[in-house]
Amino acid sequence: MSVEAGHAAHPPVAHQSSRVDARTLGMFLFIASEVMLFGSFFTAYFFVRVVNHQPWPPSPFHLPVFVAFVNTCILVTSSFTMHWALQSIKRGNRAGMQAGLTLTFLMGVTFLLTQLLEYARIGFTPHDQAFGTIFFCLTGLHGAHVFVGLTILAAMTTRAFRGHFSPEAHNGVEIGGIYWHFVDVMWIVVFTTVYIL
């Protein structure tokens, strides 16, 4: 068996032993591991806030709940535009997909910029008690995921404008979309636990 042959030929099509698409399943498993990564940080949150009985936020700090709420609304809306993009291409509506993806991308960028502004003006740092650490690490971990989601979205949007995807082949939109919905749902959990409760 030569290595050259391995590069020249494509693998034969494997027998499909499940109704689930391999790439979709891969994304779901990846998300499962991401949920656990967030879980480890939520565990740290639990220890500081519940086990150590820390006031949240400890005075003199304040959390900008209203700004964060508006930001949440933006991110939730972007999930709907994402869904709209997918449904559009399923029906062959290319313009709808392009508009949906572009809007989603812009709203994601808005979310991330707002978050950065919030960091700059919030009045405490990651060194300010365990509270500051947990706040910045939970929201920052999520922000990193938004960034990754935006990278995927940028690739998807570019492809959409280059004429990729069709009603038959829209895996790229669907799987990237699943990740974006995950980022969105995760934010709702972070927002609820860090800002509201």
Place this chain on the structure above:
Amino acid sequence: MIGIQYVVTTIFFFLAAGLLAMLMRAELARPGMQFVGNQVFNELFSVHAALMIFLFIIPAFAGLGNFVIPLMIGAPDMAFPRLNALSFWLLPMAGLMMLSSFFVPGFGCGWTGYAPLCSTHQELGAVFFNMGVQWAGASSIMTALNFLVTIITMRAPGMTFWRMPLLVWANFTTSLLVVIATPFIAGSQFMTMFDHVMHTNFFNYEAHGYVLGYQHIFWFYSHPAVYIMMLPGFGIASEVISTFARKPIFGYRLMALSLMAILVLGFSVWAHHMFVSGMAPWLRVPMMVTSVVIAVPTGIKVFSWLATLWEGKLSFRTPMLFALGFVSMFVIGGLSGIYLAAVPIDIDVSDTYFVVAHIHYVLFGGSLFTIFAGIYYWFPKMTGRMYNEQLGKLHFWLTFIGFNATFFPMHYLGIQGMPRRVSDYAPRFADLNFFISIASFFLGASTLVFLYNMIVSWARGEPAPANPWRAMTIEWQVSSPPPVFNFDEVPQVVGGPYEYGVPGARHAVFGDRVAEEEEVRSR
């Protein structure tokens, strides 16, 4: 092919970590300080454990699985070949990261990296360890994801879940564990690293951080990690024992289900590593109970192997010797595990050589023996050549004797109260330590036989037939080594994988044979 790259790379790190262990034993041969200082000794045992766990045992199983699983389920390759290559190439990075921690002010707080010792009070080397774990962890999550998708979506026609070989079952369960648990060690390493580098306060008591939180998060991964390091070995043992006993596996379904039971229970026992840490006392007894309960599914597996051997027609080839060595040594490690799960005994022998003996009976006598069994068993399939049987047997007996001579006396030392992780000890432990050091050099030398055998056989061994062991699973029904994409024609699975001694039984058939079988059946 990535599977072979994996195995070769991990053996390199195995040798490196083994050499570190021998340096430790050289220091410990006599009381007092001989060769290395305290800090270097700390670095030696920390990096030894980190390499053995993250760069040898876990990826060695991943490598064997990488080669064998697609073949066993009748798939041309893994589901995501590029991801597979990426997860391989992250490994050397992780290993070099950990080895290079010797060149900076080093990593000497033990492979568990407890905070705050390893976060705010450590040198740069600890960050090297943090990063190394991230690379190795990302690699193992990607491999696990790849295994799961491959096993779920790429099985050959007729390969139902209940017809899968137990190695595939074992890797399926292990991969679930990896996907669920490994992110927790990633989280814990991020936190200690942030505490160290950015002066955050996750585990800083003065700033209201929760110090014990590190241990909870770490062990929530690292106890399941024990099963990540053992379940694939269970799978290899099942393959080897069934093949060389020429008998169907006893209790096939229960073997698979007990893997699942270990998976679920494995998540509920982590705090038995923390009985002396000062955690909430009410957690102790529940953790003790769940820990002891794990002995039930594990016991099911041990008794099933014994029942498989019972009245079998045993042939003691090298893989079989290692598999039998594994079963017997693992029972010893499992029994000392039950002692350690009991709160009063654990408090007494905590941080002594008893724990060192236990972990080496489980990971050396358990995992490493099955890795050797797996390497010898699939060596003909991987390389297309036979290894030297006499040298293989010699390697087994040297390893088996060296291993027991090295680690068995440690039980006694531990009960006598010799603490682990120290470079000096009381003179009354001197004789036994001298014996252990000599035995460990003997054990180290036995690896040379293995290396010589592997290298020379790979270059000049006899060409291997397709099925030297007369095994039934699909990987043995193709040429040795297999075609580029594993199969020239897709196999059709028609029965269970271990129907040895059942007249006319077949696991899988190919191409023209499928039509013949259909004809026979219709008559």
